[in-house]
Amino acid sequence: MTGATIHPLTETMNSLVEAIIVGDCAQSINHARNLFDSGISAEEIVVNGIEVAMGQLDEKCTMEQFNLLEIMLTGRAAMEVIKYLFPSGQIVTARKGTIVLAVLEGDVHDIGKNILKMILTASGYRVVDCGKNCPIEKLLDVISEEKPLAVGLSGLIFPVIPMVKQVRELMHERGIYAPKIMAGGAALRQSSTDNLNVDFLAGTAFDSIGYLEQLSGGKVNE
Template sequence: MSVERLKEALLDGDQNRAVLEAKLVRDAGVPSETIVTEAIEKAMEQLGAKCTVEQFNLLEIMLVGRAVTAVMKWLFPEGAPPAAVKGAAVLASLEGDVHDLGKNIVKTVLIAKGIGVIDCGKDCSLHKLIETAEREKAQFICISGLITSIVPQVRRVRELCMSRGLQRIRIVAGGAALKQSTAENLNVDYVAENAFDGARYIAEILEA
């Protein structure tokens, strides 16, 4: 049993072995949070070296993505919703960004913590994002950004919220491309290091 072996199974795209290794790691007392940040995130970082504009093996990446999804489903099984849903967070990857593995992990973690999530999916326009936040009376807009080209869109979210009278909405950013930046630079309220960090920030505000 080791987090290293779980990482290897994920990188091999072997979902059955990955779930088995995840079980062994958790049975040994490693918390789900560590499994996500030390195995899943680190494995995907390694995979990142193979997913550049020049060099790119789609099948390999998809198999790893499938293994990640299988481990997440095992770590956070569906069907047992928390007793009371607190707050509402609209979540999306913005237009031009089709990465959604991280976004889906954030969704799972928020739901597991009892926070209501409205998932606008990937490649979501700013128009749809703000309209949904308004309609759903969301307290949070959560943006997952994996490619740097979406940064200008992120910077516009606050101004668009203001123009609709939604100044009380907190904007939370995360994902590899956004966490290299600061909240001030992105014009958001918080930049999360990972899904759990973001969920803690949201939960603290809801409890305040």
């Protein structure tokens, strides 16, 4: 009995995942282009290609097995594919509200945040990026000034979880504007909204888009 035939596009998607993981930018873009030209949407390529690759890398990123070079190479390849799928000429004018993004202090890995930033921007949101290794006080200052629709917190390593838990409490203590809080990333996805004290826990970057559309009711700012 022979094995089941693998669809050519499935093979190409798997090849994209492999190319991203090894950090081969040229091959990653080539596979993404072939998929896109074959009618696969940018969203499908991100979810089934980039995010699968990132998920496989996340599994290796335990506290005992951390390979910063591997993360950097994978992140570079992933971002090149994102730039191909969402070229600057196609990014629409921000019209759906402001989102503040941050990777909190202690975590210097911002691949996931950067992917979400590009997808949010391409979807019409104005993004204020607080960067990686961001102190909570800096995040609170930005929230107070920007009064965003939501805050997105990304975390790849577990030690950042206690800081995520504090954000809502500290907003209330300071008496500042308190937006909805979204969370995502390898470490945070293994927790829960209640444990993290957040409103939404995203499995993929596009989950966050869906949540934001619900918050805004699909309305566009005039």
